[in-house]
Amino acid sequence: MANLNSNQLKEYQDQGYLAPIDILSKKEAKEARDEIELIEKEMPDEIDKSERYNAHLISPKLDAIVHNAKLLDAVESIIGKNILVCGTTLFIKNPNQQGFVSYHQDAKYIGLEPHNWITAWVALTDSNEENGCMKMWPKSHIEIKDHDEKFNEGNLLTRGQTVDGVPDDEVKSVELVAGQMSLHHPRIVHGSGINKSNDRRIGFVIQSYIGTNVKQVLGKNSVQLARGVDEFHHHEIIQRPKSLMNKEDLLIKKRENQYLQDIFYKGSDKKGFY
């Protein structure tokens, strides 16, 4: 059931993003963080760097967020009632590390066409100016812009994709408390700065929820059905996790992450840091 009201929908269409939206309790956000930290402890390489994608395939707590009914109600308001999940990313910034995200547009390099899709950024910790919250350039979602590829250390994007000349005075910070989310448009220009606090900043990002009509034109992505009916069958359907760090699920995640790396580095002979 779609749940955004007409003012929220108008704001999303005009500005290219919408926030904050309450989704999880603080307790649920903390439980998801704890599960991530348990995986990090037990299998340190499993959700780091190029493996930080698709952790929902091995974590029941993250899976529950991806399939959260309230979250899906908001997504349905924007992309319609037939919804697939084609991937997730953990954007974790540790204190005293130089991690940042250069200004970019997701649609530039993700290969999902047409742009009937949306990204949900779920805060598992508070996310604010001090710890490097997301910054949006409102109304920039009208067209695809040129990007440089800077491959710089610290940049949490694979190729350091960068839109230059973003006007500082127009950019808006998206501050969220743990359990809230923002939704952003495939073409909005966004990025984030470094974490200057003493705690981690953890964003669990469903990237993305796609309409069933959306194709992957740069390679291959498998999907889960989140809601409704897949009338187009453009993608292979994969299972939800059987249990935490289940062996079979770990293999599926590995395969999906290889597909993603192939997409991200298509046409490039360089390798980024993530």
Ligand SMILES: O=C(O)CCC(=O)C(=O)O
């Ligand atoms: O977490 C961040 O700071 C950036 C996330 C991002 O680029 C995205 O969700 O598309």
